[in-house]
Amino acid sequence: MTGVEIEARALRKSWGDTQAVDGISFTAEAGKFTVLLGPSGCGKSTTLRLIAGLEQATDGSIRIDGQDVTQRPPNERQIAMVFQSYALFPHLNVAENILFGLKVRRVPAAQRKERLDRVAALLGLSNLLERRPAQLSGGQQQRVALGRAVIAEKPICLMDEPLSNLDAKLRHEMRVELRALQRKLGLTMVYVTHDQAEAISMADRIIVMNGGRIEQAGTPGAIYDQPATAFTARFIGTPPMNLIALSRAGQSLRVPGADPVLAEARGALxxxxxxxxxxxxxxxxxxxxxxxxxxxxxxxxxxxVDCRLGSQRLTARLQHRQEVAEGRTIRLRWSTEAVHLFDGLSGARLDKASWRAVEPATESINRMNAAVVDGPS
Amino acid sequence: MLARREWIHGWLLLTPALILLFAFTHYPAVTTVWHSFFSTPRGQRPSTFVGLDNYDFLLADSTFWQVLSNNLWYALVTIPVSIALALMMALWVDGKLRGRGFVRMAYFAPTVLPLIAVANIWLFFYTPGFGLIDQVRGLFGLAEVNWLGNPDLVLGSVIVVAIWKEAGFFMIFYLAALQAISPSLREAASIEGAGRWTYFRRVTFPLLMPTTLFVSVNAVINSFRLVDHIFVMTEGGPDNASSLLLFYIYETAFQYWDTAYAATLTVVLLVLLSILAIGQFFLVDRRVHYR
Structure with missing residues (x-):
């Protein structure tokens, strides 16, 4: 089983006047781990359910392995799915839960047994096959849900916040395990989460969603280093990126109420x-x-360290050995590469062609010193 | 010392409930069994111990056997049919349906209405000639039928009323249970390619088993207990064709005033119900999954 590609084209889902998914297009590459990331209500789960066929698209299309499956039922889409609630059948034991789909599809008993043994061994469930879901811990239930998805041997696995019901330690273990499993089986994984740390650590590709639209799609590195919008910048990273309002005087961009020039305009801004x-x-x-x-x-x-610069606040992550105390003035420096500029209204990233970050240590300080020498202007 | 006082407090707290339970449940039950071994006191003749005479009489009483067989048929039809209907109605109104609230209310209405009142309405339905059923039959040119006067039809006719009365009540339990089943189970099953019937057989029905057990115990009890409509519609007639065990007990006790024989019949009813209830729990309970 190797993964196949999923492609969404101008996908739209609305309930009455509410646009849950607002005409998005993206591709989840074959055999890759794609994460749909966004705050709750951003349409990421709806997108996943549209791919699964659990919801009917209002408009647009979904192609799986090149075929249009928009109108097809879930079982004709080559997908397996793990639900946030696991959706285990409470009256069936672990083995029966995992085998449910194979029995429905009338897979011969001998083959069923062989596949069950393999999946149980893969997920460490061999000793638990006789138990009911209620007799399992959260992590074990999670594995059973995973087993039910894996045994189907479908090329695509969809996951809807599968780790959100687990405690922090287990979540970390499962993250590593899921990633390894996806690589080993070569599945196309589409994974929904609101946890940016989860997304960054697992994904080959992250699709950041907000308000039913895609904010940015790219590798975790690209999204972290070059956020395309202020929303993405704020959403990725703990603590998130500092976004501080600038005021403009001529070419100079400053924080209101503070002297240092942080950037200079080169074109229209x-x-x-x-x-x-x-x-x-x-x-x-x-x-x-x-x-x-x-x-x-x-x-x-x-x-x-929360600091005040003029009218704005920014947080610095400093090594704990460094001496900093509340109420004191410290001096912060950064490299010009680390500076991003966004349109305050649209949130769009502004191209470096139109502005230039100023090395705070040199020019602005010099200027500040010059201002002191010149006296108040 | 303290432990002893707690013990006394415990019993004091239990006393009101115990008194009521003993006065109205246990004591009457025991005296019923006791009375079944005595003759009925009449005028100058006081009641005397007669041993198993009442039971001998019971075995020879052809009316008793007819009533018992009536009751078994009554139970055999009303229980499965009303449960199956309740389940079907619940599955239907659980789905996406226009005017769902109205349909639910309509189904539940028979439960809310007193059976005595309802029986009067049904009496009109069944009236030969100008009753609702015969009027509808008349449209198709079919002959009049005396639903409640024909010994072959009367039991069936009262069974229909009982089913109509019970199905809506049981539906509420099924509906509650259905709504407790997570919709993600259906989604998981649909991803595996399970059709509606497979999903019902493999998931919904097993998950409804606790409800089915509860409902069926109630249905069994009701099939021996619910006789209000017999009073209004048939009085057990014609020729005892629609008489049920509890109705026969009532007749014996409060119309013929044969209290000893009524006590004997009551003992039989109690034994019958106990066996059924215990049997149900032992047989079915093993196959029920409780969450």
């Missing part, structure tokens, strides 16, 4: 601008931009 910088890209430096420390959150290895 919108009036509302957001500057993005990740907390981990901020460092202490004697030559940096002075900011006031407002609060410190200890995380162990690192501290999250």
């Amino acid at each position: 919108p009036d509302n601008l957001l500057l993005g910088i990740r907390p981990e890209d901020l460092h202490l430096s004697d030559q940096g931009v002075p900011v006031q420390v407002e609060a410190i959150e200890y995380l162990g290895a690192d501290n999250l």
